[in-house]
Every structure is written in structure tokens, then in C-alpha cells.
Amino acid sequence: MQRRDFLKSSAAAVISGAAGKGLLARTAKKKPNLLFIFPDQFRVQALGFTGEDPTITPNLNKFARESLNFYNAVSNRPLCSPYRGMLMTGKWPYTTGITTNCNSSQPDIYLRNDEVTFTDALSNADYQIGYLGKWHLDTPRGVPVADHWKKAQWDCYVPPKRRHSIDYWHAYNCKDRHMNPHYWIKDAGEDDKAFFDQYSPIHEAETAEKYIKNEDGKMRDSGKPFALFAAMNPPHPPYHLVPDKYKKLFKDKSLDKLINRPNADRKLAGRIAKDYFAQVAGVDDAFGMIMDALEKSGEKENTIVVFTADHGEMMGSHNRKGKGVIYEESFRIPLMVRWPDKIMPGKDGLHINVPDTMPTLLGLMGLEKHIPKQAEGTDFSKVFEGKEFERPNTSFFISPGSEEIGARGVRSDRYTYEVKLRKGKKQIRLFDRKRDPYQMQNIAYQKKDVAEIMHKELQNWLEKTRDPYAKQYA
Incomplete structure (x- = not known):
């Protein structure tokens, strides 16, 4: 994909x-x-x-x-x-x-x-x-x-x-x-x-x-x-x-x-x-x-x-x-x-x-x-x-922590993706909310192509928000 x-x-x-x-129309006569x-x-x-x-x-x-x-x-x-x-x-x-x-x-x-x-x-x-x-x-x-x-x-x-x-x-x-x-x-x-x-x-x-x-x-x-x-x-x-x-x-x-x-x-x-x-x-x-x-x-x-x-x-x-x-x-x-x-x-x-x-x-x-x-x-x-305009593809999740612990993630229309840090080691989770609305099955390793796309979205958010721990989640 x-x-x-x-x-x-x-x-x-x-x-x-x-x-x-x-x-419908900006017709208000007062604020x-x-x-x-x-x-x-x-x-x-x-x-x-x-x-x-x-x-x-x-x-x-x-x-x-x-x-x-x-x-x-x-x-x-x-x-x-x-x-x-x-x-x-x-x-x-x-x-x-x-x-x-x-x-x-x-x-x-x-x-x-x-x-x-x-x-x-x-x-x-x-x-x-x-x-x-x-x-x-x-x-x-x-x-x-x-x-x-x-x-x-x-x-x-x-x-x-x-x-x-x-x-x-x-x-x-x-x-x-x-x-x-x-x-x-x-x-x-x-x-x-x-x-x-x-x-x-x-x-x-x-x-x-x-x-x-x-x-x-x-x-x-x-x-x-x-x-x-x-x-x-x-x-x-x-x-x-x-x-x-x-x-x-x-x-x-x-x-x-x-x-x-x-x-x-x-x-x-x-x-x-x-x-x-x-x-x-x-x-x-x-x-x-x-x-x-x-x-x-x-x-x-x-x-x-x-x-x-x-x-x-x-x-x-x-x-x-x-x-x-x-x-x-x-x-x-x-x-x-x-x-x-x-x-x-x-x-x-x-x-x-x-x-x-x-x-x-x-x-x-x-x-x-x-x-x-x-x-x-x-x-x-x-x-x-009701006009078309450039919309974000995802929203951003933050759980601050430090260089050793914390979490960052993104949520799209269909998928939720998260990278957790535990003692500096990454734990990756991906949920397909269309097939799994209660987020019970981690498919990060079955859907590596989707995980890769979502990870790129995460990197974009880390850069946009000037996250001080961006390197830890890269």
C-alpha cells in the first residue's frame, strides 16, 4: 500500500x-x-x-x-x-x-x-x-x-x-x-x-x-x-x-x-x-x-x-x-x-x-x-x-514521560498506532478499529505496511510539535 x-x-x-x-451564512449582525x-x-x-x-x-x-x-x-x-x-x-x-x-x-x-x-x-x-x-x-x-x-x-x-x-x-x-x-x-x-x-x-x-x-x-x-x-x-x-x-x-x-x-x-x-x-x-x-x-x-x-x-x-x-x-x-x-x-x-x-x-x-x-x-x-x-480544505490525516497522542519511558501515537479514520517506551525499549501497537473497534488485537507485526505509514505520520507530528523526545520515538 x-x-x-x-x-x-x-x-x-x-x-x-x-x-x-x-x-450556512455569516449573517450575524452582532458578535x-x-x-x-x-x-x-x-x-x-x-x-x-x-x-x-x-x-x-x-x-x-x-x-x-x-x-x-x-x-x-x-x-x-x-x-x-x-x-x-x-x-x-x-x-x-x-x-x-x-x-x-x-x-x-x-x-x-x-x-x-x-x-x-x-x-x-x-x-x-x-x-x-x-x-x-x-x-x-x-x-x-x-x-x-x-x-x-x-x-x-x-x-x-x-x-x-x-x-x-x-x-x-x-x-x-x-x-x-x-x-x-x-x-x-x-x-x-x-x-x-x-x-x-x-x-x-x-x-x-x-x-x-x-x-x-x-x-x-x-x-x-x-x-x-x-x-x-x-x-x-x-x-x-x-x-x-x-x-x-x-x-x-x-x-x-x-x-x-x-x-x-x-x-x-x-x-x-x-x-x-x-x-x-x-x-x-x-x-x-x-x-x-x-x-x-x-x-x-x-x-x-x-x-x-x-x-x-x-x-x-x-x-x-x-x-x-x-x-x-x-x-x-x-x-x-x-x-x-x-x-x-x-x-x-x-x-x-x-x-x-x-x-x-x-x-x-x-x-x-x-x-x-x-x-x-x-x-x-x-x-x-x-x-x-461546508468547504473543502486541507485536513489532517491523523490526530496526535502524548504521554510525556522521559527518555526512558512514555508513549506517543496517532489516530486515523481507521487505525490507532502507538509507540511506547519502557526502559528505553520500544513497544509498538497497531489497532484496526474497523475490524476491532474495542482495540483488543495488536496487528503491528501482521500489518507492517500500515504500521510504517502510521509511523511516518507519527514522525510528522513529533516534528511539528517540536517534541523534545522525538529521537527516542524515531
């Missing part, structure tokens, strides 16, 4: 699948608002309309019918802080230095003040900006450096000078208190965090409702467009911290009904499945509340709504839980974009990487000139116009 033929056929399939979709909702650890298989996990997501199902769904979207480094770093800066983890989670075990990993972020760009375009929920881009200061992440401090006060132009702050750095969350609100001082006896997604949805309605004019300047980021922590662990009303939805479900993936360890998945699906139902409820508030406000038609997530959840697949790996359950994420009468609903197979998100949305909003010059992602806003 020739590489150009392999990649050409792959790209052609995606382009033809996107034909006729996208932006659109942006509502960006991204719960933590919400795997794409948990969207009810996919027919994969047996979840209950009526609001997200409805939203999907109204949106352009990017079904090849991934989280390049499937971990909380690295995703947020890529989203906010449009840069790769080795450029920002945010290669792993921010906490006191690695105090040099945080979002730096001199970065020009998504929120800075929106502020420069005269937007009012709100942020609700989990930030996880700062690190506790003035505390002992922990010798292991399990002993580290994670939560901290983020002073206004480190909030990157966000006007309305109702957030915390990182604390998994789903049923009794706390927040620093607006200009509250470090000792003035507010606690709420409420499920955090519902509290944040109610706060989003108030922000959108802005009845007293205290949340934002009504004369300006707004951009609101809602970063819900669930369905992130601890899974059991979820209201009983959502637990009851799955209480009587058998494991046979809940765990339908043949690659999942039933014992491991069974420990968390009911509570994880309950968390998903709670997030769906909260999402529905925000959508209702937007519609009642009269701003629905002039608001771009994005639903995505920072990474997925393995839930027993490949005998794993959590995230951070190249398997579909961890690597792929939801990404749906709605703009009524501007974006035609449908599906698109664009291999969109996280650093592309910010420039693509700024392009869609007509704010191309505000895309930071330092951004490394690509503006793919032409996808919303």
Missing part, C-alpha cells in the same frame, strides 16, 4: 462525509456569544445517542440533533490540566510546560501569566467573560513540595492577576467535593471561599442561568457580548458523590445491562458503572437547565454553544480505570457545536486536536485577527462553511 493512496482515501472519505454540512461547557472525564461513549453506554442523556441527545458533531475529536494528552492548557493557549503541552496535572508535587507546572489565552483574546475583542467551576491551571504556593502526587495539595486560590482577563469568577482550582462544593466568587479574598450544600453541576447551572439572564446587571455588562465557560467536575471521581435521584436511575440495573463492552473487566467496571452513569445523568440535567435559560433569554440564536470534555474514562476497559491512555474510552472526547441558523447540524470527521479548538472557534466567531500569534493550533473554521 502506498502512503499517499492510504492517506488520500482516508481524507477523501472525511471530506465527502462533511459535504453540505457547516456554516455572537459563546457558551463553552466541558465536564471533566465525560467519555464520548456516555452520550446516549451513540448507543454505546446505557446512559440517560435526553438533553444532550437533543443538542446533538441541533449541532455539528465532530466524531473524531480527541484529547491529545488525556488529563485535566494538560487539556486545559492546550484549550486556553492553543499550544502543545511541551510548549506551555503543562505536561501533567498542576499540584504541589510539581510546583513549576501552571498556566503562566505571559501566555495569551483564549479568554485574553476574547477580552481583547471586547467580550465579557465568565468562568464557573474547575480551573486546574494553577498550583498551590507557599506549601511544601510533595514527593508524590498522592500526597500533594491540589486546590488553591487563584488571584485576579492570574485569571487571564476573566471578569466574572465563580471557580476553584481543583477539589473533588461534588456534594458540598466551594468557590471563590468574583473579588473574594483567599480566606473568603463560599460553600454550597448542593450538587456542583446543578449549582453551576443555576449560576450560569443567572449569568445569562443578568437581571440585575451585576454579573456582566449587558451591552457587550459574553463568553461563559462552565467547567463541571463530574463525572470525575469520586463517583459515589452524586444525588440519590440520579443513583435511583441505575439502582436496579444488572451488570449485564450496564457493562456492554467486551474489552471491559466486569469486576473493575462494576465498582463504578452505576455511579458514573448517575453522574452523567446529573450533568445532562445541568446542561438542560443552561440550555433552557439560554432559550428563555432570547439569546439562543446569537449564541454559539460548545459541549466537550477534557478526556474520557476507561471504566474497566483493558483492565484500567481513569484516563491518560490512547484507547478510545480515554482518548476520544465529545465535541459538538451549535449556532442556530448558522451551522447546519450533522457530523464531520475532522481530526481536530485540542490546540485547534481556540483558533477554530475564534475564526467561527469572526475574530480571526484576535487569534494569538503564538498559538500552534490551526483555525479550521472553514469546516463550518
Whole structure:
């Protein structure tokens, strides 16, 4: 198989699948608002309309019918802080230095003040900006450096000078208190965090409702467009911290009904499945509340709504839980974009990487000139116009490590390819997701021609991202 033929056929399939979709016309008379909702650890298989996990997501199902769904979207480094770093800066983890989670075990990993972020760009375009929920881009200061992440401090006060132009702050750095969350609100001082006896997604949805309605004019300047980021922590662990009303939805479900993936360890998945699906139902409820508030406000038609997530959840697949790996359950994420009468609903197979998100949305909003010059992602806003353009053949996977340990990989329409380093030795894996959707058979040595093509794609990504360990994966 020739590489150009392999990649050409792959790209052609995606382009033809996107034909006729996208932006109908840029007819907005004023700048659109942006509502960006991204719960933590919400795997794409948990969207009810996919027919994969047996979840209950009526609001997200409805939203999907109204949106352009990017079904090849991934989280390049499937971990909380690295995703947020890529989203906010449009840069790769080795450029920002945010290669792993921010906490006191690695105090040099945080979002730096001199970065020009998504929120800075929106502020420069005269937007009012709100942020609700989990930030996880700062690190506790003035505390002992922990010798292991399990002993580290994670939560901290983020002073206004480190909030990157966000006007309305109702957030915390990182604390998994789903049923009794706390927040620093607006200009509250470090000792003035507010606690709420409420499920955090519902509290944040109610706060989003108030922000959108802005009845007293205290949340934002009504004369300006707004951009609101809602970063819900669930369905992130601890899974059991979820209201009983959502637990009851799955209480009587058998494991046979809940765990339908043949690659999942039933014992491991069974420990968390009911509570994880309950968390998903709670997030769906909260999402529905925000959508209702937007519609009642009269701003629905002039608001771009994005639903995505920072990474997925393995839930027993490949005998794993959590995230951070190249398997579909961890690597792929939801990404749906709605703009009524501007974006035609449908599906698109664009291999969109996280650093592309910010420039693509700024392009869609007509704010191309505000895309930071330092951004490394690509503006793919032409996808919303239904036009043909040069598309990437693959998306890129990163698990940092060192010269001795780590992983890099690429994902095409059909194949997933990974090179792992273990004590400096390479382990190569190739999965054909068309024939093996659960990635259970490594065919790297049976399909050497495909592996060679995918390895060349990997080398291209290593060069493009200026990966400091490129030689180890060559």
C-alpha cells in the first residue's frame, strides 16, 4: 500500500462525509456569544445517542440533533490540566510546560501569566467573560513540595492577576467535593471561599442561568457580548458523590445491562458503572437547565454553544480505570457545536486536536485577527462553511514521560498506532478499529505496511510539535 493512496482515501472519505454540512451564512449582525461547557472525564461513549453506554442523556441527545458533531475529536494528552492548557493557549503541552496535572508535587507546572489565552483574546475583542467551576491551571504556593502526587495539595486560590482577563469568577482550582462544593466568587479574598450544600453541576447551572439572564446587571455588562465557560467536575471521581435521584436511575440495573463492552473487566467496571452513569445523568440535567435559560433569554440564536470534555474514562476497559491512555474510552472526547441558523447540524470527521479548538472557534466567531500569534493550533473554521480544505490525516497522542519511558501515537479514520517506551525499549501497537473497534488485537507485526505509514505520520507530528523526545520515538 502506498502512503499517499492510504492517506488520500482516508481524507477523501472525511471530506465527502462533511459535504453540505457547516456554516450556512455569516449573517450575524452582532458578535455572537459563546457558551463553552466541558465536564471533566465525560467519555464520548456516555452520550446516549451513540448507543454505546446505557446512559440517560435526553438533553444532550437533543443538542446533538441541533449541532455539528465532530466524531473524531480527541484529547491529545488525556488529563485535566494538560487539556486545559492546550484549550486556553492553543499550544502543545511541551510548549506551555503543562505536561501533567498542576499540584504541589510539581510546583513549576501552571498556566503562566505571559501566555495569551483564549479568554485574553476574547477580552481583547471586547467580550465579557465568565468562568464557573474547575480551573486546574494553577498550583498551590507557599506549601511544601510533595514527593508524590498522592500526597500533594491540589486546590488553591487563584488571584485576579492570574485569571487571564476573566471578569466574572465563580471557580476553584481543583477539589473533588461534588456534594458540598466551594468557590471563590468574583473579588473574594483567599480566606473568603463560599460553600454550597448542593450538587456542583446543578449549582453551576443555576449560576450560569443567572449569568445569562443578568437581571440585575451585576454579573456582566449587558451591552457587550459574553463568553461563559462552565467547567463541571463530574463525572470525575469520586463517583459515589452524586444525588440519590440520579443513583435511583441505575439502582436496579444488572451488570449485564450496564457493562456492554467486551474489552471491559466486569469486576473493575462494576465498582463504578452505576455511579458514573448517575453522574452523567446529573450533568445532562445541568446542561438542560443552561440550555433552557439560554432559550428563555432570547439569546439562543446569537449564541454559539460548545459541549466537550477534557478526556474520557476507561471504566474497566483493558483492565484500567481513569484516563491518560490512547484507547478510545480515554482518548476520544465529545465535541459538538451549535449556532442556530448558522451551522447546519450533522457530523464531520475532522481530526481536530485540542490546540485547534481556540483558533477554530475564534475564526467561527469572526475574530480571526484576535487569534494569538503564538498559538500552534490551526483555525479550521472553514469546516463550518461546508468547504473543502486541507485536513489532517491523523490526530496526535502524548504521554510525556522521559527518555526512558512514555508513549506517543496517532489516530486515523481507521487505525490507532502507538509507540511506547519502557526502559528505553520500544513497544509498538497497531489497532484496526474497523475490524476491532474495542482495540483488543495488536496487528503491528501482521500489518507492517500500515504500521510504517502510521509511523511516518507519527514522525510528522513529533516534528511539528517540536517534541523534545522525538529521537527516542524515531
